[in-house]
Amino acid sequence: MQIEQIYTGCLAQGAYYITSNGEAAIIDPLRETQPYLDRIERDGVKLKYIFETHFHADFVSGHLDLSNETGATIVYGPTAKPEFEAIIAIDNEIFEIGNIKIKVLHTPGHTMESSTYLLIDENGKDYAIFSGDTLFIGDVGRPDLAQKAASMTQEQLAGLLFHSLRDKVMTLADDVIVYPAHGAGSACGKNMSKETVSTIGNQKENNYALRANMTEAEFITEVTDGLLPPPAYFGMNVAMNKKGYxxxxxxxxxxxxxxxxxxxxxxxxxxxxxxxxxxxxxxxxxxxxxxxxxxxxxxxxxxxxxxxxxxxxxxxxxxxxxxxxxxxxxxxxxxxxxxxxxxxxxxxxxxxxASKEIDTVNRINAEQFNEQVKIGESKIIDIRKATEYSAEHIEEAYSKPLANINDWIKDIDPKEHFFMHCAGGYRSMIAASILQARGFRNFTEIEGGYNAIAKTTIPRTDFICQSKIQ
Incomplete structure (x- = not known):
């Protein structure tokens, strides 16, 4: 038996490639199929199943292309209604791959069809779970993404997730390995660890949502607290994964x-x-x-x-x-x-x-900013996340996260100059390009962002660890 986690940092996403005795399965593949086809050819195995833990919102899965190219069967958990051919498994149904088995555990809550796949090894021992967006390392899946489809509130979905975790996942042995679909950086949770693998026992000890004696009401309150609006493209990706592409x-x-x-x-x-x-x-x-x-x-x-x-x-x-x-x-x-x-x-x-028209952005470095800014008089916009701003920021700066630019851009006074920064310059240049595309040129962007500004004498608030304000 071989298990390979194929992790894509840009999306903080983990796909899984599993082989046993000449057969293979892939769980939650990304859009491009060639990396999986290369592995199959390298190992001389036949792809038997493509398991999907749910209809993904943050990426388009490669299940359809992969099935068309290999003949492998697509599998979803109970209640899924894809608009293409697939097996809709029943709870506790077992699929064999070589000498191992995959058992379907229906774990609704993140979405209604969400399922966790339990791998049973050659000796019949529960070995690992592929938990999708049901259980992350340090967190659990957000319960607000499927409200419209499920005709339920996020609190009701959180209640389902509570029981899925307690009745299906936490009953497994402590040494069972946990392989989640995402890690830190994904918008599918709010407190995920940078680690991409753990065990049931470790999560019982360290995951706030799995702590002992936690009531359902406490779980619902804590899991739904502080959820940011999901990115606009999530619903469109769900539709593509469900209908085809x-x-x-x-x-x-x-x-x-x-x-x-x-x-x-x-x-x-x-x-x-x-x-x-x-x-x-x-x-x-x-x-x-x-x-x-x-x-x-x-x-x-x-x-x-x-x-x-x-x-x-x-x-x-x-x-x-x-x-x-x-x-x-x-x-x-x-x-x-x-x-x-x-x-x-x-x-x-x-x-x-070709001597075509060219535009530029008014960018200065942190030292120039230090010379030009007048705290209390100059307008400063900090486009980092709210938690970054709360942890530490320039005195008198306004918090305007990049993710909300389509909301706050309409409040900009085109006659009032402002300075703008993020943490290192990546996000502030995104914002600068959007602003200029919409006709705003009354700003100066700071090269190196807050990381560079922190090395100057510009007054800043005291640092507070971000983990304490999330």
């Missing part, structure tokens, strides 16, 4: 279409496409195509695309670093942004060399 190869072919400067410009005007520039923020600020939005590929790229671009069907034209076109297309497809209609051949330099 274009093949990844088709999406890749469209996005990999190389366009000359004139073709790129004409297509932008014809389609109204969003121009997405994925270069480093330091390069972007020095010159970019007017109206471009900068979300750097070297960061939490896909989640920020999903959070800030309202519609997955939005036509997108890409400007990337040379050689990173396919990576960009792939990472966009993971969160359902399939309407990619091409990329600028040769990248931004070809636009620049």
């Amino acid at each position: 274009d093949s990844f190869e088709h999406v890749k072919d469209l996005g990999m279409k190389a366009l000359t400067v004139n073709e790129f410009e004409a297509l932008a005007e014809e389609t109204g496409a969003l121009i997405l520039d994925t270069r480093n923020n330091g390069d972007f600020c020095k010159g970019f195509i007017p109206q471009s939005i900068n979300i750097g590929i070297n960061g939490d790229f896909a989640p920020w695309v999903g959070a800030l671009i309202a519609e997955v069907k939005q036509p997108i034209l890409l400007v990337t670093e040379l050689g990173r076109e396919e990576e960009t297309v792939t990472r966009l497809s993971r969160v359902g942004f399939d309407n990619q209609i091409g990329h600028l051949k040769g990248g931004f330099e070809t636009w620049k060399n």
Whole structure:
């Protein structure tokens, strides 16, 4: 028996590849199938089952492409209603892969169809669970994502989750390994650990939601407290996972279409496409195509695309670093942004060399900021998360998280200058590009963000550990 966790940092997502005696199973695969096909060929095994723990909201799964390419059967837990052929398992149903077994444990709460898969090894021993978004390391799945589909409140779903955990998961032996679908950084929970594997016993000791003698009422209160609104693309990804989607190869072919400067410009005007520039923020600020939005590929790229671009069907034209076109297309497809209609051949330099119009961002470094800012007089906008701001911030700064920019942008006075920063410059350049695309130029963005500002003499509040304010 072999178990491989295939972890994707950008999405904080874990897929699982399991083999036994010539057969294989994959749990919660990502959109692109080639990494899984390579493993199957390498090991000389036949993919028998593709197990889905639930209809994912934060990424588009590769279950359909993988099934079409291998003939493997897709399996969901009880109550799932996909619009394609799949086995809808019953609670406690067992599937055999080589010499091992996978037992379906229906664990509703995160969603109604959510299921945990228990792996029983060659000796008949409960070995590991693949808990999906039911149980994370240090947290449990948020119970607010399936309210409309379930016609239930988040409190009612949290109650179901409480019993799923107590009646199905916590009854397992302490040495059973826990393999979750996500880790720290995912929007599917609120307090996840950076660790990506644990045991039932460890979680009973360290996971706040699994503590002994916890009442259902206490669980509901604590699990629902402090939940931020889910990103807008979540519902659209659920629909794609449930109804189906274009093949990844088709999406890749469209996005990999190389366009000359004139073709790129004409297509932008014809389609109204969003121009997405994925270069480093330091390069972007020095010159970019007017109206471009900068979300750097070297960061939490896909989640920020999903959070800030309202519609997955939005036509997108890409400007990337040379050689990173396919990576960009792939990472966009993971969160359902399939309407990619091409990329600028040769990248931004070809636009620049064609003497086309170029825009820039007014960026200064932290020392220049230190010289120019007047605490109590200058307006300062901190676009970090609320917890980062609460932990420590510049005195008199306003908290305006990037995730909420579509709400607070309408309150900006275009005649009032402000300074803007995040933690390191990645998020503030995203905000700067959005602001300028919407006609605002009355700001100065700070290179290096709060990390650089903290090294200056600018007055700041006392630090409070973020874990105490979540």
